[in-house]
Structure formats: C-alpha cells, structure tokens
Amino acid sequence: MAAFACTCPNEQAGCTTAECDQAAQQLRAWAARCAGFFTQETNPGARVHIGRGGRFGHGYRRGRARSPVVTAGYNAPSYWTGLAPRARVPCFVVTTAKTAKSTKTVLSGIQPTGEPHLGNYLGALRWWVDFQDRYDAFYCVVDLHALTVPGDPEVLSKATLTMATFLLACGLDPERCTLFVQSHVHEHAELTWLLECSASMGELARMTQFKDKTSKGGEEAARLGFFAYPVLMAADILLYNADLVPVGDDQRQHLELTRDLAQRWNTRYGETFTIPEAAIAPAGGGARIMDLQDPVHKMSKSSGSDAGLIFLLDDPKVIERKVKRAVTDLDPPGPGAVRWDPKGKPGVSNLLELLAALKGGKPAEIAAGYESYGRLKADAAEAAIETLRPLQDRYRELAQEPASVRAVLAEGAVRASEVASRTLERAQAAIGLLPF
Ligand code: TYM
DSSP: OOEEEEOOGGGSTTOOHHHHHHHHHHHHHHHHHGGGTSOTTTSTTOEEEEOOHHHHOSSOOOSTTTOSEEEEOTTOOHHHHOSOTTOOOOOEEEEOSOOSOOSOEEEEEEOOOSSOBHHHIIIIIHHHHHHTTTSEEEEEEOHHHHTTSOOOHHHHHHHHHHHHHHHHHHTOOTTTSEEEEGGGSTHHHHHHHHHHTTSOHHHHHTOHHHHHHTTTTTTTTSOHHHHHHHHHHHHHHHHTTOSEEEOOGGGHHHHHHHHHHHHHHHHHHOSOSOOOEEEOOOTTTTSSOBOSSSTTSBOOTTSSOSTTOOBTTOOHHHHHHHHHTOOOOSSOSSTTTSOOOTTTOHHHHHHHHHHHHHHOSOHHHHHTTOSOHHHHHHHHHHHHHHHHHHHHHHHHHHTTOHHHHHHHHHHHHHHHHHHHHHHHHHHHHHHTOOOO
8 A cells, every 4th residue: 555645534514523533544544455456567556545525525526437436335334444344434545546447348257166266366356356346247156056066955045155255355455357157147057058058969079178077987977967968068158258268278279169150150140249359377387276285286176185275274284285295306415406397396386386486586586596395385385374364364354254255245146136137138129039
C-alpha cells in the first residue's frame, strides 16, 4: 500500500469523534491487511482514502465498470474489509494507478474438488486475480463438470461453496470480477446441447484426458457426460464471448476444441461466437506444476497419494516436509547438478519452476545460484509457505462467513446471466429455433 490518507472522519454523519477515530484505526488495519490484495505489483501506486459518506453513498459501488476507482461505504462487505460482518466502517476509496480496463473479456473455471493445490494456483488462479484488473473477467466454479465422475451429492454442494471461498481468499474481488457457480446459470447446459449437435464423436474421442482415464478398459463404464465434458467447457467459454481463457497447460487441447467448435458454428450458421484464445503461462512459468513424488506427471488430485501435492491450506511444517521429500535424481550435488532440464532432471526442474513461479524469474537463471538440492528445496518450501500464508489467513476468515460468500455468488449469477442469456438467444436464433 503506497499511501493511506484519512481525510474526513469527523464529517461522517451521525458519528461522534471517538467513533470516527476508532473507524479510522480499523480502516488503517484493513489497509494493512489488504496489502496482499493491492500489491505494488498488481496495482502500482495503490492508495486508500477515507471518503465522505454523503459523497460516496452508503453501501458500495461496483468498481468493475471500467473505472480505476473502487468505492466502498458503510457496511462494506466483510470479505473486503476484514472486519466483523456488520461492522460499520467509513466510506473509503481505493484508487489504483491503473486506468480503464481493456475491452477484452476473460473467462475461466475450476472444478469443486475440495481444496485446490499449488498447481491450480500457479497455473490458473493467480492469473485470474491478475486478469480481473485488466479485463472484464468472469470466473465460475464448474459444479456441472463435477457430475461427470461418481460423487456424493452432499459433498458436492459443500465443495462448491468451499471452492468459491478459496477463490475469494486467493484475491478474487467481486467488485472487480464476476464470480458465480456454473449451475446457477442455466444457459450453460442449454448451449451445451446446441454445441453437442454440432460436435462429432470422433473429435471428442481424440481428447487425451478421456483417452488417459479410459485407457485401461474403462470406456464402457465411463459416463456419457465425461465423454462430452469438453463441449460443456466450450459452452462455458463461448457464452461470455471470452477473448482469453487463463488455464494451465493441461487444458490446451480443450481450448483447441472450443475454437474448432466456434469456428465451425460461425461458418455453418453465421457469426455467433467470439473465437477465444488460451492464456497459458510460458514454459517454466507454472503452467504445468508436476507431482513432487512423480515429477513426470502433473500435480493432480487424482494421483494416488497426497505426498506429491501441496494444498493451499497445508501447514508450513507439512509443506516443508513434502518439499524436502520431493524426488530429485541420483546426480551427486555440485556445480551443474541443479539445472533446468525438464526431460533429463524433471524433479529438480519442477522445484526450479515452483521457485520461479512463486518468486519471479526464469528457472534456468535461478538454477545458476544453486549447487545443492537441499538449499533449493529449502528455498522452494519457504517461497510456498510465504505465498500461501496470507491466503490461508483470508480463507479462515471467509470460511466463518458462508452467507457472505453465497451473497457474492448470487450477485455473480445475476451478472453472468445477463451476458449468457443474450449469447444463448443469438445461438438459438442462428440455428433456427423458433423464438418463444
Ligand atoms: P481443473 O478444475 O482441473 O483445474 C483448474 C485450473 O487449474 C489448472 N491446473 C494446473 N495448472 C498447472 N499445474 C497443474 N498441475 C495444474 N492442475 C490443474 C488447470 O489447467 C485449470 O486451469 N476443465 C477445467 C475446468 C473448466 C474450465 C472451463 C476452464 C470448466 N470450464 C472453462 C476454463 C474455461 C478443469 O477441469 O480444470
């Protein structure tokens, strides 16, 4: 936080001086806590002012309308302020040095599969947070995707709320992006059907994720929804006219399919959809974080053991232990042993990539500073612990307020539906359905 200026506590209508002073102190504390949200990196020159209730209104104004100014007021939501749910705070304004957002639109999604891991964070979520200031951003918890594999209905609804809580804890801000649950916007399922009637069995059968998961004779038992899942993902993206889709490297093929489906549709039925592009981190930038125990496979919930995964809520001691036990290789330590060579030294390269993605820099250059695996592991563990600490604190606070999180999701669904319904209508008309 570059500067914090309290301009008018005594002018708050109805406040005594003492109350105002107390509120100003709370706000300073809030500003300090928000340092993680408004870092110099994401918002150079961020400033916080206490404004006047009368001027900025009570309640909070939406900041996503291409405005560089975000305003909040009395009863600003507690996930913003870090104060108790109904704490009254004076109005404040967060002014970022950034000017208007780009006119491009971004969409991405994550499955509600319990606690996200560091791969999800580095490959996708941190970009989501970054992109919310640069683009018109839509993010969803894709609960319909979770139905493609067997699961417990009670677990699913809880996991959906948990994932939304994690997304807010990572730094998504409902003032700067639209956060919603996929099944709350019925247009996703409806557009999926239209797209399925234009996709072929052959192109879906070529999806490597389906082939991998059914390679050992599971094809017969695989759910139809699991086979058709990439079409649902295409519908998610196309409904919002997304130009960019921030994802990890494992989603590259699904993005290609989305582009193919959109291009085919536009050729057959006329211009309907925007052709999206995948926004994937460059090599070495966290686009494919590997399992610490099995570094030739990506870090994934579906791996047999948790030992190779760092979860976002892992305790510092657990992170240290997992990284310490990470597989490296049999080369003796010494000059040149720590080098960026994803094929020849996948374990060491994964640790270098983790460090680069967490602290900045290029893995090959970072490698030059190390001769021992032990020091590399210690630094990678520390970087993970330091990155996750504020996120874990925020998660624990937000988890106390499920009603606030649900309110964010409800507002997000309304905003998302406004866009999705227009696109669906356009697609229905293009394909020849009789208007209602
Ligand atoms: P999901 O839920 O498996 O993962 C969410 C995001 O995390 C990324 N990711 C990783 N990145 C780097 N290293 C890893 N080890 C790693 N593991 C996961 C994923 O690439 C993803 O970006 N089909 C999607 C969800 C989805 C979606 C969408 C994404 C549904 N609709 C529309 C974008 C746009 C999935 O299963 O992601």
